[in-house]
Amino acid sequence: MKDRNAVIWTRLGAQPVKMGTLVVTDKEARFSYESDYDKTGLRGLGLVYPPDVFTSTNVRQRTEYFDFHPPIKSLVPSREERNFQRALLLKYLEKINVKPEPGFDTDWNILIHAGHGAIGHIDVFESDEAANQWYSTPSKKGLVELDDKFGFSLKEFMTWFDGDAELLIDILGPTPTVGGAIPKLPLSIDRNGWDGRIGLPTRFGDTGRTDILLKLENSAQYPGIIELETLGLDIHRAAGFDVPRYWPVRVKDLNALAIERFDRAENGSTVFMESIYSVLASGNDQITNHYSTTYDHIGAAIDSPAIQIITDRKAAKKHLLDRLILAMLTGNGDLHLENLSIIEQQGKLGFSPVYDPAPMRAYSIHNALFPTGMGFGDYGDEVNGESIGFKNAYKRFRKNLGISKTTMQNSIEHLLTVTDDYAKRIDTLETLPAENKANLIKIHQDIRRKFEGF
Numbered sequence: 001m002k003d004r005n006a007v008i009w010t011r012l013g014a015q016p017v018k019m020g021t022l023v024v025t026d027k028e029a030r031f032s033y034e035s036d037y038d039k040t041g042l043r044g045l046g047l048v049y050p051p052d053v054f055t056s057t058n059v060r061q062r063t064e065y066f067d068f069h070p071p072i073k074s075l076v077p078s079r080e081e082r083n084f085q086r087a088l089l090l091k092y093l094e095k096i097n098v099k100p101e102p103g104f105d106t107d108w109n110i111l112i113h114a115g116h117g118a119i120g121h122i123d124v125f126e127s128d129e130a131a132n133q134w135y136s137t138p139s140k141k142g143l144v145e146l147d148d149k150f151g152f153s154l155k156e157f158m159t160w161f162d163g164d165a166e167l168l169i170d171i172l173g174p175t176p177t178v179g180g181a182i183p184k185l186p187l188s189i190d191r192n193g194w195d196g197r198i199g200l201p202t203r204f205g206d207t208g209r210t211d212i213l214l215k216l217e218n219s220a221q222y223p224g225i226i227e228l229e230t231l232g233l234d235i236h237r238a239a240g241f242d243v244p245r246y247w248p249v250r251v252k253d254l255n256a257l258a259i260e261r262f263d264r265a266e267n268g269s270t271v272f273m274e275s276i277y278s279v280l281a282s283g284n285d286q287i288t289n290h291y292s293t294t295y296d297h298i299g300a301a302i303d304s305p306a307i308q309i310i311t312d313r314k315a316a317k318k319h320l321l322d323r324l325i326l327a328m329l330t331g332n333g334d335l336h337l338e339n340l341s342i343i344e345q346q347g348k349l350g351f352s353p354v355y356d357p358a359p360m361r362a363y364s365i366h367n368a369l370f371p372t373g374m375g376f377g378d379y380g381d382e383v384n385g386e387s388i389g390f391k392n393a394y395k396r397f398r399k400n401l402g403i404s405k406t407t408m409q410n411s412i413e414h415l416l417t418v419t420d421d422y423a424k425r426i427d428t429l430e431t432l433p434a435e436n437k438a439n440l441i442k443i444h445q446d447i448r449r450k451f452e453g454f
């Protein structure tokens with residue numbers, strides 16, 4: 001393969017600035033910061049690659065899991081065949097007559113065509129000219145009514161993946177990349193909230209609008225998921241977590257959820273954001289996918305003496321414990337390494353507001369206490385001839401985090417109170433099928449009983 005070159009810019013500061021250069025060879029991904037980038041004082045590619053430390057080229061061997069440094073890989077939607085975001089981008093490439101080979105060539109083309117204006121603070125371009133051009137093109141300012149035609153086209157494409165995406169592409173252009181398995185679009189809406197009109201993601205000087213992700217319900221696959229995610233967000237907000245604004249909406253006859261993005265600042269610049277997956281995988285080759293380590297390991301990374309990934313370590317460990325307890329109580333089962341991110345706000349690094357707390361265990365294929373490969377306190381394992389049960393595992397986990405028994409008990413009591421009427425609330429959902437409701441209620445009640453015995 002011929003070496004590939006791209007440039008990386010960022011809008012972390014008041015003006016777009018070039019951060020560095022990416023070269024991908026047959027065997028390696030090589031990233032170099034611009035020689036004076038560290039003088040900007042801005043954060044770099046990711047927390048494990050601070051600009052003042054990496055003064056020479058940072059070389060990473062390519063593996064079957066990573067063709068790029070993890071923060072860059074986060075900009076390429078997964079290769080699963082039925083990934084809506086990826087499918088839409090492939091249609092876009094087809095339309096502009098770019099015909100990449102499957103695999104790496106396709107990932108590369110997605111990265112340089114849509115890896116800017118995406119989630120987080122990294123903008124990838126084919127060249128500096130492309131970057132300058134993109135930054136100097138104002139976004140289309142207007143908001144348009146989401147009409148039936150658009151809704152219909154969205155639904156068609158989401159259902160069949162191969163259908164005609166012409167109308168969507170005409171309206172949306174190259175949609176900046178967003179990860180995750182659920183179909184979604186990055187858009188903007190009026191800053192006061194959802195009013196039925198949408199625009200393209202903001203660029204700079206856009207003050208009247210706010211950026212959102214619009215998550216779409218594929219009712220054939222996950223009937224009721226929008227109502228479920230809304231319920232998850234409600235409960236997390238009631239529990240006292242920071243939760244962005246959100247609006248359950250209907251687009252034609254499609255259920256959707258508009259969620260305000262926290263990786264954009266009011267003045268149109270971007271916020272530093274990196275998933276725990278990217279942080280851990282940057283520092284450790286054993287992390288090969290977004291569920292390949294334990295919650296205890298996340299705690300250890302928060303405590304790492306070698307590198308500070310979070311400003312208030314103690315608060316972060318408590319956050320992690322509380323998130324896990326509430327994920328279990330709500331039947332989420334999906335708190336994987338990409339569903340936890342770190343952002344920088346007012347100069348402090350901390351966990352981002354909550355996103356993606358949908359109680360996925362309502363669907364039988366996702367019905368597990370946590371993603372396979374993860375784990376906490378050696379739960380279910382044999383340790384010194386003893387099999388570690390639920391309560392014991394929580395004790396071991398909280399000890400690993402350095403959290404006292406009383407603190408954990410108080411958390412559990414609080415989260416049990418917050419979910420007091422959870423079963424009732426599930427029962428009143430209108431779009432979740434009865435069988436899924438019954439399963440989720442049972443899952444919740446079982447876990448509740450376990451925590452009541454603490």
Ligand SMILES: Nc1ncnc2c1ncn2[C@@H]1O[C@H](COP(=O)(O)OP(=O)(O)OP(=O)(O)O)[C@@H](O)[C@H]1O
Nearest residue numbers: 119179180181182244259260261262263338355356
């Ligand atoms: N409100 C938000 N602000 C900024 N970024 C967000 C927000 N919500 C989600 N994201 C980013 O978008 C990604 C995909 O969103 P989300 O996790 O909600 O999707 P999903 O398809 O349900 O994911 P999964 O595959 O875990 O089920 C997240 O991993 C995160 O990086």
Ligand SMILES: [Mg+2]
Nearest residue numbers: 180338339356
């Ligand atoms: Mg997710």
